[in-house]
Amino acid sequence: MIIAENVSKKFMDSDREIWPVNKLSINVESGRFFSIVGRSGSGKSTLLKILGGLLEPTDGKVVIDGKDIYSLSRNEIADYRNQVIGFVFQDYFLEEMYTVYQNVEIALMIAGVDKKDRAQRVEAALEAVELGDKKSSLVKNLSGGEKQRVSIARAIVNNASIIFADEPCGNLDWENSQNVMRLLRKQCDAGKTVVLITHSLDDAKLTDEIITLKDGSIIEHEKLR
């Protein structure tokens, strides 16, 4: 369960204040598939980073499974991101010169998992995203859809209980998008919480709850399932 209470974020743009997220409260129930929609600049990415421990809010707090994450030390937040949270971004955030295997493995290295235990877990994660046969390919030689699946594999390899995906289908064609949506749904069915940012209403309709943002506030929260 992720609880955001009255979170706000202020940025300074030259000498003008911007509040991309403004006194926003939300309960993200465990094991459900959420989508966040809204116009460009409505604060979706900023909110996702705040919920995921990547960006400290100016005001308010974020409580995940009973823990106020921004009251933790910087190292504790980092460990928390590594063990509890998986991120998937529009531009993949992969190391292009590493192989598929190495890109997924790195999340386990950070977690301090022994080398001999890593192989099996990386392979299982790659199987789950249907990339078992590409593990020795360099990421720079993959297609966009394949890269996005590598980043999903990396997000799940540590057994994260929450997956945040910021427009994972933004650079993909229809077929690859469907694939990514199917894989995210599979994660949700396996008991994980998934929070997805999307510009596509069709994709949003595949999720359980749709949250609509405008000017940093929630203007609609629709439960589909």
Next chain:
Amino acid sequence: MKNSDKLRLVFREYRFGCLENIISVGLQALIFTIVILLFTVSFELDDVLSGYMAPMYSHGYGFTLFGYSQDDIPELEKQGFRDIEFYENGDAYGYRDNLSDIWFIKILAIMDGRDIWNSELDEIVNYIFFGQITFLALGVVMFIIMLNNISNSISMRLMLREKYLRMMSGLGCRKSILRSIFFMVFAFRSILAILVAVAAVAVCVDKINAYLHRIMLISLGFSCFSPAYIIGIGLISIVLIFFTFERQWRARA
């Protein structure tokens, strides 16, 4: 993160900017070589010159010692003087076998209101003094140029790897671990450069020694070219590189 994994990531970093790595190591090795040679020449100049003039001073180098008394004989002997004789007017005369550290000894004497003097040798002592100072200063200047070069190379590399650094942070890698990985990336390059430079200097010293031996039948002791000296230069360099790295690392954040 396990230490073996940190090392694994350090060595993976060398895959990026291969040419830049080679140029950086080469350039650092070249400048290190020049710096060590300049320091070596600076330290050894007194011995080279006294070795060169030794045939003309087969009895040793005589100096008039002003302002000393009989009580100072042990101190003077420690400084390398022998056959010290005192005259009625209080002045003394003593010999030394070489001119090692002669201006240092002279400065110590002058600071105590005394003097060590030889009309014939005074000019040579001055040459040694300015020669050593000049070579030392050149060495320091080259060293600063090299640090500046390393600093630029660190800043460029951190910029090149900005996206990777953000990715690692996003995946929950602690900042301190990332910092130690990148410090090792730069430190290993410099250590390799120092090793290459030490080998190059060893070859140069060998060649210089052979040459000097042929033309004036002396060979340099190169006492400073010892393991302790090399480890010292290495440690000082790594510490300075650490501070350079820290500055760039903070500038980035």
